[in-house]
Amino acid sequence: MATPDRPNRTTLRAHLSKLKREHPHRLAISVLIFIMGGILLIGGGYPLAGTAWSWLWLRNQAGDVVVASLGVILIVLAVARVSSSTWVERAKLGPLIFAAWATVIALVVTLVAGVWWAMDTPAWMRPPRMTTRMLLDVVTARVFAIVAGLGGAALLVIAYRRQKSTEEREEREATKLFxxxxxxxVRQxxxxxxxxxxxxxHALARLADxxxxxxxxxxxxxxxxxxxxxxxxxxxxxxPRSEDTNDEQAAEHHRRDLEFSSFREVRHTVIHIIGxxxxxxxxWCRMKYDFTRVVFDGGDLNGAKFFGSKVDFTNARFTSSPVSFRNAWFSGDLVDFTNTDFSASAADFTGARFLHTTxxxxxANFSETTADFTETNFxxxxxxxxGANFSETTADFTGARFTGGTVKFQNIGLFSTTAKFRKARFTGATADFRGAEFFGGTVDFRNTNFxxxxxxxxxxxCFSGTLDFREARFTDSMADFFLVEYIGGMIDFxxxxxxxxxxxxxxxxxIGGTVDFTNARFASGTVDFTNARFTSGTVDFTDAVFEPPPTGLQEAIDKGEHGAVIRPEQQQGTNNQNGESEDPRPPD
Structure with missing residues (x-):
């Protein structure tokens, strides 16, 4: 439920946004007045902190009271000026001049009071007796100064209104021309x-420029x-036109071919100009782009910089002619490729950068094609x-950098897929493959750094494929293979x-296949094989090093099929008196 003051805050934000867009100078002046008021409020109010109960009764605090009050007034005026900024444009010239005169008089009175206070509030001294001529000269000078000051203020108001009118007229003319x-x-x-x-x-592009x-x-x-x-x-x-077409059919085919070619040329030009x-x-980089359901059969977005709040490729299709996103930059709130179809074209994001975005x-459909994210930075x-489709695909993330954030491959099916994460780096990031199914193909994490x-x-x-973590490095990380099923194939650690x-x-x-932990090293961490089941196939721990020993591994070996596990040296039986190795598990 919204709080009662929410509409007021919303209105004030709307005024501030409008001022910043349409009248930046007025907002700057208001902010300056607000800052001056704050300084005066602090300067005058700070000395009053220690005498909060007596400042109204002490003569030497009168100046602080004046300065603090002036600061409060200026702050109130600044806020009021922002929230009612259009009054100056709507008001007639007469009230504006009187308002300017009142401001000038208030400013003069404030300055005189400030000087009087700075001089330690001296007593009023009666001026010496003056002759009529002297009095006339003094009065004339004062009147002239007052008239000049008020006249100057009026001229400033008039000049401001004239300048404002000129700017509005020019803006209307520019808007009309646009x-x-x-x-x-658009008609063209x-x-x-x-x-x-x-x-x-081209006219539209020039117009935006x-x-x-x-x-x-x-x-x-x-x-x-x-x-x-x-x-x-x-x-x-x-x-293709068949050989037995008559002249009328040939002419129709030619017309349709020209129509398609001309339309495609215009579309390619639009993509080219945007790129x-x-x-x-x-x-153009900070704008939003809506490419939903667009068919990209050409064009080039190589090196494009998308910094707007949203770039939307939902349900777009990339056909035979590839559109490159190589070295592109994506920032903002959302980059949306939901249900995008790359199956008929290579998806090239080599060297692209995704910065603080989603x-x-x-x-997305990457089946039977190449998804290239080599050296991409997330x-x-x-x-x-x-839910993306990588069937019979080469998905290449070699050398990619994942810093912070999350990359999700949840519940995807990799059928005869080659997915390369070789030499990728995950720093403070999460690689989420929960529920993924690997059928054939290879998922390569060799030399990957976590x-x-x-x-x-x-x-x-993992079914009859290869999941390869050879020489990968996990440092201060978590490797969660909880409830994974290894059914055939090769899992290499x-x-x-x-x-x-x-x-x-x-x-x-x-179950079946080979799981290889040869020369793996587990140092200063936790390794847990609790309730693991070694039912068939081969699990090789030759020369693996566990410091400290793993939890639950010996129990899993004891319960598993005899001969399914090749154990590390730490798990081998001790030698008997004859120097023969003793297997702690009884024979079959």
Missing amino acids: TERFTTA LGEEHAAVRLGGV DAPDDRDDLVQMVIDVLCAYLRIPYAAAPG NHLRDGTK ADFTG LYTTTDFT TQAIAKFMAAK SSTNFTRTTALFTGDNF
Whole structure:
């Protein structure tokens, strides 16, 4: 339930936003007055702290009272000026002049009172007896000063109103001109001839470039139109013409082919213009882009910088001609690739940067293609591939950097997929593969570095594929393989280094295949095999080092199938009197 003062705060924020956009000088003056009032309030109010109960009764505190009161008045005036900023524009000239005179008089009185107080409030001294001529000169000078001051204030008000009127008139003319140019350019986009439509695209781009720096709304309006043009449905390219077509059918095929080609040329030009502006770091970078359901059959977004609050590729399709996001920058609130289809084109994000954002690839389709995220940098970003389709795909994250944030591959099915995370670095990040299913193919984490990170493979299933962690390093991290099922295939932890890391293999089921812990090193951490089941296949702990010993491993070996486990030296039986090794587990 909203608090009673919420509408007031909302109204004040709205006034501040409007002032900043339309009248930045007025907001700056108001802030300056507010700061001056605060300084005076502090300067005058601080000496009163120790005499809170007696300051009204002490003569030597009168100046502090005046200064503190003046500070309060200025703060109130500043707030009132912000919240009623449009009064100056709406008021007539006469009331404005009288308000200016009142301000000048108040300022003079305040200055005189301040000087009097700074001089330790001297007593009023009767002026010496003056002749009539002298008195006339004094009165004349004072009157002239007063008239000059009031007249100057009136002239300032008049000049301000005139300047304001001129600015408003120029703004109206600029808005009118923009509207006329915008209407003409949009009308050109609807023309039949491709050349006219191309002219409209370039006219819109130039119009956005000419927009004032403080009018992002005009730039956004142009971009919205260009994105909407890309979303317009169009007829697909006609197939190859059969040899037995007559002249009429051949002419129709030719017409459709020309229509498709011309429409595609205009669309490619729109993408090209957007890409150029985003690469050049213009004000286009901070805008929002809506590419929902757009078909990308060409164009280039290589090096584009998306810094707006949202970039939306939901349900977009990338067809035979690849669109590159190589070295692109994505920031803002959301980068949305939900249900985007890359199956007919390579998805190239090599060297891209996702900075403090959410990259949503939920349900994206990468089947039978290449998803290249080599050297991509995910900085404090939540990247979600939940439900994405990587069947028969090469997903390459080699050398990628995950700093903070989370990358999610929950419940995905990797069927005959090659997923490379070789030499990737997870620093303070979470790699979430909970519930993932690996059918054939290879998931490669060789030489991957996990530092203060979390690797979650809980309830994953590995069927007849290879999950490779050779020479990976887990430092101050958690490796969670709780309830994982190893059914055939190869799981390789050989030479993997777990330092000050919690490695959980609790409840894992080793059924067939090979799980290799050869030369693995577990140092200064926790390793837990409680309730693990070694039922068939081979689990090799040759030359593995556990410091301290693992929890539950011996119990799991004792309960498992004899010969399924090749144990580390620490788990081997001791030698008997004849120097022969004793196996602590009874034979079958």
